[in-house]
Amino acid sequence: MSTTAKVPVPIDESAEPAAVPLRTALKAPILLGVVTMLVALLIAFKARAGKTTFRLAADTDFFDLPAVTVPSTATVATVVVLLALGTAASALLVSRGRRTPLWLIAIFAVVAMVGFLAWAAAGRTVPVVGLLGGSIALAVPLVFGALGGVLGERAGVVNIAIDGQLLFGAFAAAIFGTVVGSPWGGLVAAMLAGALVALVLGFFAITYFVDQVIVGVVLNVLVIGLTSFLFGQVLAENPQELNAPDHFERIPIPVLGEIPVIGPVLFRQTILVYLMYAAVVIVAWALYRTKWGLRVRAVGEHPKAADTVGIKVNRTRYTTLLIAGLIAGAGGATYTLVSVPQFGEEMTDGAGYIALAAVIFGRWDPVRATLAALLFGFATNLSGVLSVLGSPVPSQFMLMLPYVVTIIAVAGLVGASRAPAADGVPYRKG
Amino acid sequence: MSTNETEPAPVEEPAKDPQEPGRFDGVLREIVMGNAMVAVLSVLLAVVVGSLMILLTDENVRDTAGYIGARPSDFFSAVSTAITDAYSALFRGAIYNTNVEGFEGRIKPLTETLKFSAPLILAGLGVGLAFRAGLFNIGGRGQMLLAGAAAGWVGVGMDLPLVVHLPLAVVAGALAGALWAGIAGFLKAQSGAHEVIVTIMLNYVGYYLVFYALSKQGLLQAPGSLNPKSEPMPESVILPRLLGDRFNLHLGFVIALVAVGVVWWLLNRSAMGFRFRAVGENPDAARASGIDVGRTYITVMLIAGGLVGLAGVNQILGTATSGVTVDMDAGIGFDAITVALLGRSRPLGILAAGLLFGALKAGGFSMAAAEGIPVEIVLVIQSLIVLFIAAPPLVRAIFRLPKEATA
């Protein structure tokens, strides 16, 4: 027993095939297959006669693209074939141990949507530019809200109060936009209002360790109560002096705005939309490329580790939360400074919860969350467009989509999402 | 005799310092365990803030404040008038109305308070029970809507004698609420999906589902109508009035009281409740002790959803019998969260909190009618109470109370 010989214990790391990653990878082709089946079912059982027209031009286009008119059933049939091919490609890739690339899924989604529209709008005209442009407009508060949500959660503070920030932002924008006489005044006030809600959230969640979900939910109710109370008590009596802000006008961007389809959709919007583009880029850059972002992420993942290297955890959380509040508040301004320049009770209608859904669906990443918010904006707008077209799909089901998609996402059916490790956990020293 | 030498202490530093919260300091623990003093003070504080809001927005007060230097007495009398008027209106609406003739008329407000508190208690129990098992049920709205729609569907869709019809409608509603909440429990058990997110999302899915059913002929929409509303409930499913037709108080309140008793037994005396609490306090230890945590999540959410569902039933078959609508939940789903928090997730606490908020509601409507103070002031006070109650150190600091000894 006194002598020992080095007998390395063999461990073959690859002996056990990584079972779960395969299962994860399999989700994509299965999902694509299900979508293909659903579209196929549309023509199999509820085929609709007639032609569908896709109008690509906006009213003021420089180039005038002709409208595309296609026979509904034939188009859907073609789409089904394309979708089946896409599914097969995905299955083939997975069987060779690779993942389904994102671009394939994106193209698949676009094709599926074309098929769906060709079916749903049979005999009618789909205003493509209006559909997409409207989606962007509807998505603006969602994107701002989601960016705020992403920032807060990356720093470890769950922000259920996005809705409160949007609503309070809308409220402040209406009053101050009116009083100052400029929508810019309203925008600044909205941002400050969002930050104020964030400050209260931080005060209870960071300083007093109150459960962040509770604070968030209660803050939403508080803001509803407060704004409705003040609306009834003050605004309703002097609408002209307090609730009639100037609104932002559309600013077409030269050249870019003239590009067919893309131009009117992306570059003939109000300044808030352009601010949104900037916000997405800046937040993504700041979070991943700067010292500040590194610290924010450290504080959200492992606050104690951050503390031990001299980072003030709670101060970082406060500042991040305030910045997030400014951003979310700007989203609130869209409600009262763009289309309908006046405040109404509970006018956000729970949009903050969709923004929250976008945060989770976007896996706590600013760019993905933005895309999710755009998707949700699209779903909302689509329901409106379809009901105008008199489509056979009840608008309620389209409106339900963001929420259903989010449930599917958190249930882990589509990709695995990992929240920041210390998300929602108050930091106590020691 | 074999003896082996050993070094004495395979020891580590303590897992936690005495003051450090450590793992046992569950998220909801402070709320469940805090003391009653803080609760009372929180209510007081919230009422003070609410009063300030009333004053700040009162026109008389604002006008007199303009010349407070010249005639301070005007200002102070305006302040006292505004406050007294508001609170006497609140009192008249919630407890005892001195402005009408006859004892029946005078105590009617009290019965209104009880009527308003019934759904708050029921839904509060649903939220509180889930809390105790470590689950945050924010899905009250969706559960109430689904329950109301199911009860309403049984109500208008069938023609049965009261003894069968009413219980059937009640059970259908409770079941619908249970199943809707059960989805969140099931997903939590299956994949760990966070119930906060799932229940929030289910609120909206439920809303649009019911909205759809209400705008579809043949489902729930009243025949020939274009409004998203069902027919009124027939007599055979309406919860009987407890004190005759002059009062609106109905059987729902009794159901709420019974539910308080049942939940109390469940949590404090039953083996199932023991397991609920074990899972809520420490799911890992529960699992290692042979408790099926996933199944517990599902069971808890089913029961919680059933309780919230009863709140929906209470509305549709008792308080608002004119038909199912998408706003029949009247914010109770969210109010329930505040009730559960104020009641510290304990059945008797929830009963008390439900009565208090019921009184605020009843009184709030009377304030709105008599003084023109928007009823949302109640919402403000309610949420402030919960914020304060969730942060005992803040309340102690404001009232300069000594720190609670850390045991």
Add this chain to the structure above:
Amino acid sequence: MTLELRGITKRFGPLVANDRISLTVNEGEILALLGENGAGKSTLMNVLYGLYQADEGEILLDGAPLKMSGPGDAMAAGIGMVHQHFMLVPVFTVAENVMLGNEATGFAGTLDLDAARQRVREISQRFGFDVDPDALVETLPVGVQQRVEIIKALSRDARVLVFDEPTAVLTPQETDELMEIMRQLRASGTAIVFISHKLREVRAIADRITVIRRGAVVGEASPTATNAELAALMVGRPVELTVHKEPAQPGPEAFVVKDLRVVDDTGHTHLDGISFSIARGEVLGVAGVQGNGQTELTEAIMGLQSHVRGSIRLGEHELVGKSVRKVLDAGVGFVPEDRQVDGLVGGFTIAENLMLNRSHGKPFVSAGTIRNGYLEEFAQTKLVEYDVRASGIQAKASQLSGGNQQKVVVARELSRDLSLLVAAQPTRGVDVGSIEFIHKQVVATRDAGVPVLLVSTELDEIVALSDRIMVLYRGQVVGIVPADTPRETLGLMMAGERPEGTAA
């Protein structure tokens, strides 16, 4: 440079964690801080590192008092710390972790990752580490993670380095390597504070030893002191360094594990076909460095792992595929390795914790209702029998000390009719008195004819209690050897080297 702590007092409410502690450590010197669980070592180091503020006393660096309001000040003063629980962000790369809080930046606060990578390589080279600056920390083995901690401290030019229980997660060989690194640092003039409760290591490396007990310095010792002297100083009374037990009287084989494989949810293999058996009246000790499959082994037996293949037979029962409840019903007692996570419900009373795994029927439950009278009587008896020091059976488990918490767990498990006892780290974080008590209970259980599976990362505990020892390394059995196998052999086995002449 010389670091001096002078009269440091730190209180938590009524409890005095540090009571006027003074100590000095000089340049090029290793000072060991020795003390048992709860003695206040970590509190002291957290004060030194600025995580806690001392109520009294001062910290002097080369005679000048330091003003500390946070770890930032400590680092600026040249104090670095290698934490027991690594202070690394798992989803960050090595370079990001090293630069965190000390970031090199370019335009508008942009991170200069190249500079950080360079710094990591430079320090790695100096100490012969092999660390990839771009590796994600969570993918690195613990030994390498510890090196990242060291690099992190050195990258800030630490001249005083505190190692807090650094060997807890290391193999004996890795421990030797760490000691070599510490010597190298000492030679380069770094002042080192080495916190430990392991007498052997302290004696091996320290230049001076300071012993603390109940928050106060109780003495200085030289590395030449004997184990018994140091132990007595540390505990405050002569310590029984031995566990008295009769030779085992093994009965028939009662617990047989065959070809057990455990895979986790990510597809990673934790146990790779292990087989062993335990006889009635025998203690099988499972030795190994933490993370070599011990946790998965106990959890697989208990039904707490989801992907288990192979066979676990207890008498007539096959346990693989059974729910936790079925396993418990088969008579398996389980002392989990982390009592606060798996063993106790902190918010429950002692009485409630004593019935935690018996809420499904008799004797504590009838007709779905808890029999409070019976429970109270039972709890009262156990409180006395197991010497649990508490205000009463209604005391919350979270209010008890580690030792008393563990006694509650042991009491619960040993109060059932057992056909197997699985005890994982039964004395971790427990005071010496409770250790002695729990060890006696384990031996008594064995003597009552129950097979016992004892898992511990403390080799001393394994050697003291076991009748046979099984060594696990990377999910495989390196060997099953008699309890009197030399420590050096066991140490090598723990590093995966198989002794000649033993079958795996």
